[in-house]
Each structure stands twice: as structure tokens, then as C-alpha cells.
Amino acid sequence: MIDFQGLLNNIHDDLKTREDKGVVASYIPELSKQDVNTLGLYMQHIDGRSFSAGDAFTPFSIQSISKVLALSKAIAFEDNKIWERVDVEPSGNPFNHLSLLELENGIPRNPLINAGALVIADILVTHLENPKEDFLQYVRNIANDQSIKYNFKVADSEERTGFNNFAAAYLLKSFNNLNNSVDDVLDFYFHQCAIEMSCEQLSKAFYLFANGGQCMQGNQHIPIQQAKRINAIMLTCGFYDEAGEFAFEVGLPGKSGVGGGIVALLPNNFILATWAPGLNPRGNSLIGMQALEQFTSQTNLSIF
Ligand code: DON
Numbered sequence: 312m313i314d315f316q317g318l319l320n321n322i323h324d325d326l327k328t329r330e331d332k333g334v335v336a337s338y339i340p341e342l343s344k345q346d347v348n349t350l351g352l353y354m355q356h357i358d359g360r361s362f363s364a365g366d367a368f369t370p371f372s373i374q375s376i377s378k379v380l381a382l383s384k385a386i387a388f389e390d391n392k393i394w395e396r397v398d399v400e401p402s403g404n405p406f407n408h409l410s411l412l413e414l415e416n417g418i419p420r421n422p423l424i425n426a427g428a429l430v431i432a433d434i435l436v437t438h439l440e441n442p443k444e445d446f447l448q449y450v451r452n453i454a455n456d457q458s459i460k461y462n463f464k465v466a467d468s469e470e471r472t473g474f475n476n477f478a479a480a481y482l483l484k485s486f487n488n489l490n491n492s493v494d495d496v497l498d499f500y501f502h503q504c505a506i507e508m509s510c511e512q513l514s515k516a517f518y519l520f521a522n523g524g525q526c527m528q529g530n531q532h533i534p535i536q537q538a539k540r541i542n543a544i545m546l547t548c549g550f551y552d553e554a555g556e557f558a559f560e561v562g563l564p565g566k567s568g569v570g571g572g573i574v575a576l577l578p579n580n581f582i583l584a585t586w587a588p589g590l591n592p593r594g595n596s597l598i599g600m601q602a603l604e605q606f607t608s609q610t611n612l613s614i615f
Contacts, residue, residue, distance in 0.1 A: 318609060326601055329598065339469045341469075347588055352584070352585050352602060353368075370507035371571065372506075373504070373508050376513065379545060380449070380516065381431045386537050397427045399547075404424070412486075416486055421544060422544065423566065429500055453516045476501075477497065510586050520578075523579075545565055551595075553593040562607050571588030573596050
């Protein structure tokens with residue numbers, strides 16, 4: 312029997328003292344207020360046990376981690392039809408890269424880069440009656456936690472400075488790959504990214520991906536085959552131009568966000584969420600990646 316609690320404590324204590332903790336994101340001004348010394352870890356086992364260390368219960372900006380939750384909701388609405396508008400190939404490029412989008416006629420490489428996430432946001436704006444309220448309710452339901460909220464300051468901050476996303480949205484629109492207005496899609500997307508969740512809440516929300524599409528409350532949100540596909544996309548695209556490195560070092564499907572969060576999971580086994588706001592040059596949490604590497608190396612729990 313693995314001593315998960317002891318392991319999380321050791322990883323936390325080791326990484327907390329590291330000198331190089333990366334750099335907090337500043338291109339969304341509101342995120343630059345985060346403390347680089349924060350470190351939270353939360354592990355949810357599929358059998359119901361859970362373990363935590365550090366700042367595991369403090370909500371933070373989930374940013375791109377939200378793209379996986381949005382993708383699952385879009386799949387629930389349109390199933391495999393979404394793949395007519397977004398591909399499933401790793402991009403090998405930064406999350407906000409635009410040149411491939413033009414070369415590939417407005418079909419984003421995958422749903423986890425920004426351009427792909429905007430197409431997914433467009434699908435949700437089409438299907439949800441009150442997009443922002445209904446999406447937040449979905450996230451609350453799958454995490455079984457009604458306290459989850461938007462941080463409107465973060466959404467406004469990105470709305471004022473998100474020029475690259477405006478460019479992506481207009482490019483998608485020019486290729487007829489956005490059905491709703493650019494403003495409506497971006498407003499939804501900036502709010503989706505500005506949801507705040509703790510490591511605990513993220514682990515519980517991602518339980519459904521580790522559990523064949525069924526959340527902790529026993530509701531089937533997506534078919535088991537689609538949970539498999541979402542995990543495959545997280546593995547190959549979840550860390551953008553660092554997806555290879557994450558598979559190499561950690562060996563799990565996962566997703567990062569520029570708020571410093573990472574959620575990774577081993578299907579039918581566990582979900583582990585980390586929060587450490589300092590990012591590496593590729594926009595992924597530096598200490599979070601090291602924590603996950605230590606965890607999978609020391610437990611031998613990975614998909615490989
Ligand atoms: O669209 C953006 O740039 C941000 N709202 C999200 C980017 C992000 O989290 C990239 N992931 N590491």
C-alpha cells in the first residue's frame with residue numbers, strides 16, 4: 312500500500328524550498344498579483360480516498376484548464392460533429408500561436424490551443440441558453456460544489472488585454488469557423504478561463520475523465536469512448552509545445568493553465584491537481600511539473 316499522504320508531504324516540503332520557482336504570468340495583469348511561493352497538491356483516488364498538502368483548498372484562476380471542461384460539454388452537445396471544426400493533432404507551437412491557423416484554413420490543430428478553445432466556446436454559446444451561467448453550473452455540478460465562482464476582475468483584465476485572442480477569433484470568423492459574434496465568443500471564453508477553483512475542486516471535477524465519463528455523483532456526462540478521446544487529447548496537446556516533455560517526465564494525460572494549475576490523471580486510478588503560480592518559459596507551472604514528475608516516478612503510477 313502506497314503512503315500517498317507521506318509522499319505528498321515530502322514532495323511539498325522538497326519543492327517549497329526550491330529557489331527557481333518560475334515566473335508568474337503577467338500578460339493578464341490581474342494574474343501577476345499571485346504569490347510565486349504558493350504550492351498546493353490534492354490527490355483524489357478513484358476509490359474515494361483523498362490526500363492533500365499545502366494550499367490545496369484556495370481557489371485560483373484555472374485559465375486553460377477550463378478548456379477540457381468546455382470540450383466535454385461541447386462533446387455532450389455535438390458528439391463527433393465537433394471534429395469537423397477542430398483537429399486532434401499536437402501543434403508543437405505555443406498556446407497562442409496563429410500562423411498554423413491561417414495555413415490550415417481556419418481549422419485549429421486541437422481544442423486545447425487558444426484558437427481551438429475559441430471554436431469550442433462558439434459551440435457552447437450556440438447551445439447554452441445562458442452561456443456563462445449554464446457553463447458555471449455544469450462545472451459546479453461535476454465538482455459537486457456550488458461555491459465555485461467566476462473572478463470578474465480576471466475576466467475584465469483579459470478582455471482589455473487579450474489582443475491575441477481577438478486576432479484568433481477574427482481569423483476564425485474570416486474562415487467561417489465561428490457562428491456567433493466575435494464579442495460574444497470572447498466574452499464567454501474570457502469568463503470560462505476566469506473560473507476560480509482549488510486543487511481539491513479541480514480534482515473532483517476531473518474525476519469524470521478518470522472514471523469513463525461518470526462524475527463522483529454517478530452521473531454519466533459523456534460516453535466512455537469520449538472520455539478516452541479527451542484523455543488522449545490531454546496527453547498529446549495539454550501542454551502545447553511541451554506535451555512531449557510532460558509525457559516523458561510525468562507520463563499522464565493532463566492540462567495546465569497560466570494561473571499555475573495543472574491537473575493530471577491516471578484513468579481508473581487517481582486525479583492529482585497542483586497549483587504553483589510560477590511558470591516556465593512555455594507557460595506551464597514549473598514546480599507543478601516537478602511535483603507530478605516526482606509523484607509518478609516514486610509511485611510508478613503512470614500510463615507507461
Ligand atoms: O487565452 C489565454 O491566453 C488565457 N486565458 C489562457 C491561456 C492558458 O492558460 C495557457 N496555458 N498554460
